[in-house]
Amino acid sequence: MSFLEIRNITKRFNEQIALNNVSASVKKGELVCILGPSGCGKTTLLRIIAGLETANLGQIIIDGKDQTYTQPKDRNFGIVFQSYALFPNMTVLGNVLFGLKQRRELSKEEVHARSLEALRLVDLLEHKDKYPRQLSGGQQQRTALARALALSPSYLLLDEPLSALDAKVRVKLRSEIKTIQKSLAITTIMVTHDQDEALTMADRIIVMNNAIVEQIGTPREIYDCPSSAFVASFVGTMNVYQQKSVTYAIRPEKLEVVNRHDKYDLAVNVNEVEFKGPLTRIYASCADAPEIYIDIPSEKADAMRVRIGATMFLKTPQKHLRRWTV
């Protein structure tokens, strides 16, 4: 039985369709990423789950109850926005306390204890008396997380929580958020446009594009068996090849470079060689394909002495070739 069910949600803003018959479900304790390019409707979906927007059609079932039209204050969730929306005139502790103080059933001591516990969880206890603008980006992000978690919400919503941070902090926070999420076993829905983030953090990914769900699956499934050319090229790099109504696709690392010319192999011209550490990416082209990506281990590239302008031969293993009929 799933914890959250999104049933046939449709949302329009005037004539613009933001969500078109979107359905998905989230299991209890799971971290699900909604992944898609900007404008695909992912943030709108999150706001509908939060109750900040109301769908034109469809249902949101949370914990077995229809909550489609429930107001945000009655839904018991925590939310972290891309901007964090920390109250700048309150300290870190003040931010965390702001929501807790509304809970009439909690005693003063409990409120205090819970806010400190939340800050300990995100390792910010020593900064509790600072104001948000005095913190680094990562600390601000963790303050927002503590504020959201302090109320013991039954689920957590993260709207692009890491995209305002620099690359290094971002990678570090990915695992921190994931660790906290697992230790609390809190159902979490995170919106992101960053495929690396989705692949590394999510238990399952909902890939969206143009107001519809393209695919739902584990990171492995999404990467290995993309259900459409869109998913294939949005998540990771993919060579896409179209013949009449059939689209073929293969990942750059699955293409095999061979030395000798077989009649089934494809002759391509090397345009650019890019050293990427353990892997080397080769940008090649043939008669009607302007750009083909090939990833091979750097050692092998060295051994083969790949040079710009050279011709090389590619083998496409059938088991890694994906096919879709339009």
Place this chain on the structure above:
Amino acid sequence: MFSFAGLVELAKADQVKTDQVKSGLVKPGLAKQRLRSINFGQLAALLLLLTIFALILLGPLISLFSKAFMTKGGDWAGLANYTQYFKTPSLTISIGNTIDISLWSTLFSATFGLLFAYALTRTRMVGKLFFKYLALLPIFMPTLIHALALVFLFGKQGIITQLGLDINLYGRTGIIIAETIYTFPQAFLMFSIALEYADGRLYEAADSMGVSPFTQFIKITLPDIKYTAVNVLFVCFTLAFTDFGAPKVIGGSYNVLATDIYKQIVGQFDMNMGAVVGTLLLIPALLSFVVGKVTNSINASTLSSRATNFKIKKCMPRDVAFFIVCIAVSLAFLALTAALLIGALSKYFPYDMSLSLQSFMFDSSTGGINSFSHSLQMAIFTAVSGTVFVFIYAYLVEKSQRFSLLKKIGRLLSALPLALPGMVIGLSFIFFFNNANNPLNIIYGTVLILVLSNVLHYFSVPFLTATGALKKLDSEFECVSESMGVPGYKTLLMVSAPLCLPAILEIFMYFFVNAMVTVSAVVFLYSAQFQIAAIAITHMEEAGNISQAAAMGFLILLINVIVRILYEAAIKIVKAKLARKEITNV
């Protein structure tokens, strides 16, 4: 054969899928359920404030127009009142007069305003801060007082007249000078804002091409401020066109529309003719309002975000020239203030100039010192209630999650008072509230109606100040609060209001100062029991007691300057406090 065009095709196919779902998405029967998702507290607050505002804004206006189109007996008159008006040369002569004095004073104040603003924003002359505050001096006094100060200098027994220079003050000349003084700060402020933002890149590029400073002014600066200039002309024209105070004091037999209304209503009790003149007063105000809307919407997109700071070059002759202009204007303002002070402090102007505080012992027959304390009460009451009302109104219009139609109506209504001259507000308020059939009649004759008319009269500028400050706040504060179950009013009180404190103080000061100096709206609305200072000045002046009038004017100026200083001090403290929390962008 690789084809990346395939991706494009796929995207197109998705679009087709999207297009297939278009209409008929909402099933009937859902309406009841959807009601649950509405935040009724917020909706009720928004509806309540809009209703109050619309009632106070539109109710009186409708009364005004119905009076203009009705006979004295209350029957439909059609255009009969207007026909009668235009057939009476003694009345229509005022139209020409009003246009005449408005044009001249606009020309003068726009010219001086531009020079003064240019001096303060684009030169390196000394004493800029001093000049800036001095330029604002006229806004701290009722227009009556500008005129009165002129009387002390150029009147029949004026100081300068006594020295042998008679400029024939009473009438056209006096009104033009007084209106120039009155509208100068507006022109100066508007030009300053326009000139403050300059794209340094354009001037640097022009320099590198060897373009002369004069050509730079014509080709770069002027095009930048042309819309502001149009706006300034209309605003100043409208202010002069609708002002009542100055012509009341030094108009003599030179009639203008504003004094005509007063005579019709207070002198002849001809409400219908008063209403007719009132509607005429609306014409330039409405025109100015429309021009302002249009030019602002064009202006909004002119400054590039990549503009660099404009560096003012060294140029001694330029600085000296502008310094002389500023000194001249400042001396004029200082002379007026000094004349006012001399008038107030002399024993019996101009016969016995010995120092005396006698003029501050106000006769109770013309209002007495009570009128000053009443004015203070009214100004504080106006500032407090106006600030609270404007801020909550702006908050709901700016930050409500839904109700986009109501928010749009709220924005539209908020701008309308800008097009209503004080005389028109006062006049329409009598027609609306002094009506036995109106249950709101009970506030007629109380301080409440004065406060209400002031809040309405000065609503639009504070609304813009408030929305401007609120727009800078993260729009997700409200979402976060809602998710934590914090009620909206708490977010307003504990987050938005503290962060907007500088704007709130500015709004408070704006309401206070304007309530202290206003005459036009309240002249029809005060009661004998609740005399106010600005009106008392007219009575003192009518009774020939201009020394007391000057003393009262001086008290108004004094309190306004004190409030302004307190405001500046408070802003400094608040900004320092926010800076300690490193909140700098509010």
